[in-house]
Amino acid sequence: MSAYQDLLAFARQTEALAQISGRLGWDQQTVMPRGANAQRSEEMAALEEVLHARRTDPRLGEWLDQAEAPDEAGAAILRELRRDYARNTKVPARLASELARITPLAQTAWEEARLAGNVSAFLPWLTQMIALRREEGQAIAGGGDPYDALMDDYEPQTSSDTVAATFDRMRPRLVALREAILGADTPPALTGHFAQEGQMRISRRLAEHFGYDFTRGRIDLAVHPFSSGSGDDVRITTRVAVEEPFNCLYSTIHEVGHAAYEQGVDAAYALTPIGRGVSMGVHESQSRIYENQLGRSRAFCGWLYGAMEQEFGALSVADADGFYAAANRVNTGYIRTEADEVQYNLHIMLRFDLERALIRGALEAGDLEEAWNTRFEADFGYPVDRPANGVLQDVHWSVGLFGYFPTYALGNIYAGCLYQTLRADLPDLDAQLSAGDTSAATGWLNARLQKFGALNGPRQTIANACGFDPDEGPLMDYLEAKFTELYKL
Amino acid sequence: MSAYQDLLAFARQTEALAQISGRLGWDQQTVMPRGANAQRSEEMAALEEVLHARRTDPRLGEWLDQAEAPDEAGAAILRELRRDYARNTKVPARLASELARITPLAQTAWEEARLAGNVSAFLPWLTQMIALRREEGQAIAGGGDPYDALMDDYEPQTSSDTVAATFDRMRPRLVALREAILGADTPPALTGHFAQEGQMRISRRLAEHFGYDFTRGRIDLAVHPFSSGSGDDVRITTRVAVEEPFNCLYSTIHEVGHAAYEQGVDAAYALTPIGRGVSMGVHESQSRIYENQLGRSRAFCGWLYGAMEQEFGALSVADADGFYAAANRVNTGYIRTEADEVQYNLHIMLRFDLERALIRGALEAGDLEEAWNTRFEADFGYPVDRPANGVLQDVHWSVGLFGYFPTYALGNIYAGCLYQTLRADLPDLDAQLSAGDTSAATGWLNARLQKFGALNGPRQTIANACGFDPDEGPLMDYLEAKFTELYKL
Structure with missing residues (x-):
């Protein structure tokens, strides 16, 4: 040999x-x-x-x-x-x-x-x-740079200076968008009691509609939703809050996005170092585009509204438009994992700056809480009320995950790039999504990205799929267009 | 160090x-x-x-x-x-x-x-x-002998010649008992439809009554019931046939017997080579004494009859005596795992002879089906109707378990020895079992056998617990007494 x-x-x-x-x-x-x-x-x-x-x-x-x-x-x-x-x-x-x-x-x-x-x-x-x-x-x-070395474990070939520059360009646009939204009328939330069995039935339907292969996976309940495994054994979990069905449904779609990437890699690469997602950022691009650009689109929300009515009877929102607005509602809140598409990235930027300073030695652990609280109030406009809603909310730092947070925002940025090209390539996308049919979109993602696994580096993987070098532009354009229309800004 | x-x-x-x-x-x-x-x-x-x-x-x-x-x-x-x-x-x-x-x-x-x-x-x-x-x-x-070498992996210190000699002594007594029973009046079977959920509820109750620790285990459904793991993670499975509830219930008790041995070993031995059951035969002695000598006793059947009526309403059998007779009914049948206490050992003897011949090279795989069918008809008096009722019925050979089957009969033999001493030591046993209370019996088994794990060799483990060197005598005496009384022979 x-x-x-x-x-x-x-x-x-x-x-x-x-x-x-x-x-x-x-x-x-x-x-x-x-x-x-x-x-x-x-x-x-x-x-x-x-x-x-x-x-x-x-x-x-x-x-x-x-x-x-x-x-x-x-x-x-x-x-x-x-x-x-x-x-x-x-x-x-x-x-x-x-x-x-x-x-x-x-x-x-x-x-x-x-x-x-x-x-x-x-x-x-x-x-x-x-x-x-x-x-x-x-x-x-x-x-x-020791922080770059840590980040490289999750997102190879991307320097934290590049990330910082990208975030600096995004922040003013996000802050402005957020302020405009919170100044406009807030649409009604979806309220009511949604039994666990019904939510899990819809979850399974959603997984099927997004192409999850149940012969090579399964869905279970867990405290924190996750996707696990590669190749022919890729399992996902979700969670149920009976008064907040979007939590379960969009967690499911999100994890199906991760799972689809792992299930979709060329079988010839199975159990090799390229038989899986190439980086956390590219992985998150798949979960995010499934969850947000596709799953939270007006078109798909129309289908999901019908599926929810079928399962739970009449809903608290008046119609499909009301359902779409409820699924994309922007709230004031403290928690990253509950944040909407606009504010999520602000949560990440805060963590990125703080953890980079911690690892580089520019910030000491003893000063972290104050730094968090000051920064949070500056970015979000109101003070943190308690540590569980502030510096203690995420598990990551306690288990040594420094350099991981920025990959969430990179995933959003990559999803924005992919979606721009995907929409251009699929003129009938809205009609398909309105019928609950994601196959053209997920098929496009598989053919352009997922099947290659880690054949190419992360940025090359995105560039090959969307046809240009990724930057934050498409994501920001998408967010501004979507929420300007939705909130009549 | x-x-x-x-x-x-x-x-x-x-x-x-x-x-x-x-x-x-x-x-x-x-x-x-x-x-x-x-x-x-x-x-x-x-x-x-x-x-x-x-x-x-x-x-x-x-x-x-x-x-x-x-x-x-x-x-x-x-x-x-x-x-x-x-x-x-x-x-x-x-x-x-x-x-x-x-x-x-x-x-x-x-x-x-x-x-x-x-x-x-x-x-x-x-x-x-x-x-x-x-x-x-x-x-x-x-x-x-290659077969002895394989058997030694499951049952150290016991040669297949010894097993063959033991089986030779048992066989005429078993055949005679079987013929006498099948010549007598057959009691009515338990008939009806028993929903899966109800059977699983009773299974969980049975597991609790036999001391299974659910904080260190769980029950699931599987095609073939089994127990798996040692120490603090010992899981069991059962299966459900809606028209044959004894299948599920006694599979559960059987696997709880195995699990109790693993859960019951002295915690000081955990994750050491003695922190588990010492041999498959001794293991089977625990599952069998739980399932048969305790679970199929007239006393315990009285409690189970009440629990079944509570779950499923009126049963097809007239009373607790009828339930006991149904739970111990001797049928003509094909399947080892469904066999009664009398015929079970005949199933084992058939497999023992065939697999010993296969490993020794005296029988080829291509001739196995015919050999099985011939031997079955000779031992049981009627021909095998289809492979799933014959040579394809057990998983064992497909996963390479050759030399394993005889340990089931050794388990029966050991269970007979243990039960003889246990009964003598626990004069109130029947009253306890009638109330569904197995704690004295299972406590005795833990204190005399289970907690020692593999501290001693298999035969020594049994001898220490029952106070004499094990042989088939107590089992045969027990079977002849039980079925003579039950079938009025």
Whole structure:
């Protein structure tokens, strides 16, 4: 066997083991008995140790030195493996092990601090986590920017300076749009009691209408909606709030977008490093375009209105237009995960600036709450009322996810670019969506993007699909047009 | 660290990974999307290769040479590890990996062949599986009996010659009892329609009454009932036939027996080689004594009759005595898992002889169906009507379980021994069971057997619990007494 073949066989096994780890994560959040928690920790730690040993195995370095790619896919596989190996071997074992040790403890401390509304109880853990991640970023970056090094794990080939410049261009337009909307008449919300069984029936219909392949997946309930797995076993979860059906329905569509990307990758790439989504930002572009540009469109809302009436009887909104307005309602609120399309990106920008300053050493953990609150009031116009609605609302920092937040906004930006080209290519899109038929749109996304998996880098993947280098323009144009029309601005 | 401590740390991680493998097996048979089969097969093969590498790691041999047990549990751990290491280092990695790869595929082929009634469609898989297992048995046995080598994996310290001799003593008594019963008046069966939800509600009640800990387990539906996992994550499955509620209810009690053993092992042994049931035969002794000696007793049937009336309204049988007779009805039938206590062992003897011949090379896969049908008619007095009622009825051979079947009959034999002592120790047993209270009996089994896990060898485990060396006598006496009374022979 050639070095390339040895390497590929080894990498396939590693990927298969990583899939198992993902499956256990699904199990833990859906079906695992609660008494199994401690045992599961030990099981996961054993599997993580196996995975870490494989990812830093010296044979990988030897194979990578000698391997020659047989074709384009092979070159992409080598690119991904070289990148991962370079990252993994730069992190000292002591640091990796210390991060693994404190992560569950920090998460528990965050959960307790959030419930108690006590930021200072979480502070020692946050300080330690920042120090460790900063050290990790420095180890990977060499003399470069440690925050960029962390972000690169989720979004390769994108510098935080580029992100900051993009966000700087978006912020004034978003703030202006937000102020205009909140100054206009607010449409009525959808109110009523929507039984769990009915919401789950609609969720399944939505998943089918968006092309989710149930023979290679399933939908379950979990506390936090997520998509998990690649290839032929891609499972999603959703959640139900009986008085807020949009929560469940749009969580489902969002996760179907993630799942469609994983299910849609060329089967020839299965269990290779390119047999999955190429980055978190590109992944989020799929979940966002499914959820927002398609799922929250006027046309699709017309179909969904009929499906909801069929399931639940007469609704509190007068007609399909009222339903569309309710599904796109812009509220004042504190929570990122509940934010509308306009304000969501402002939440991300706040976090991006703060976490970049934390990792670069320009902001200390002890000053974070004040920085958050000041910035929130400046961006949103009203003060944070309590830590659970402010600096303690997200799990990310407690588990060391620094550099992850910007990928959510990048996903929105990429979705904007994709949608501009998709609409131009599909003149009958509105008629199709009005009938609940997303197949032309999702088929376009599969053919132009999803099937390639990680064959190309993230920005190249988007550029290939939409035909131009991505920037924030199409997203901002889309948001301004949509909400100007909807709120009669 | 001492060699013993190094060894134990390594073995704990291996056991944790083995638990993951078990969890994936549960997943595959309960919740996995059917399209994920091929991918799962590759994932399982990767994990199996990791496990095989760990179980044959040369460091294990070095540690085992140097390790000194600190106490009785340590000595038992070393005994188990030495036995496993000796076995595993004899099986080539290629063979272990090939077995892991084809097992899910062969199982799927069996399922399809069974539904289609098409033995020849399954034949290539069966042939391959037999060849691989034969090779494995030969590798382990050296010049010895390959079937004994396979059986030793499920039931250490018991030779197939001993089993054959035991079966030879049992067979005439069983055949005579069976003929006498079938010559007597048959009591009415329990007839009617029993909705799935109601059967599952009763199943959950039964599980609770038999001490199943739902905080460390769960019940789901599967094609074939099973129990899976050790320690704090022990899951069971059952199945429902709406016109045959005893199928579901006694499958549940049976699996609860298995699960109680795993949940009941001393927590200090968790994730060690002694933190689980010591052998399949001893395991089956627990499931059988729960299901039969306790669950099918006249006393417990009285309580279950009331619970069934409460759930389903008036039953087709006249009273608790009629219910007891129906629950212990001896039918002419084809299916092992539906067989009564008398005929069950005849089913096992048939399979034991056939699979021993297959592994020893005295019977080829292509001749198996005819051999099965001939033997069945000789033992049971009527011909097999279709493959799903004959050679295709059990999953075992499709997943390579050769040498496993005799452990079911050993379990019955061990259950007979345990029950003889348990009854003598618990004079109020019938009164307790009549009230649906199994706690004294299950508590006795936990204190005398379950909590020790694999601290002692299988026969020693039984002997310690019941106070004498096990043989088939108590089981045969119990069966003859029970059915003579019930059928007025």
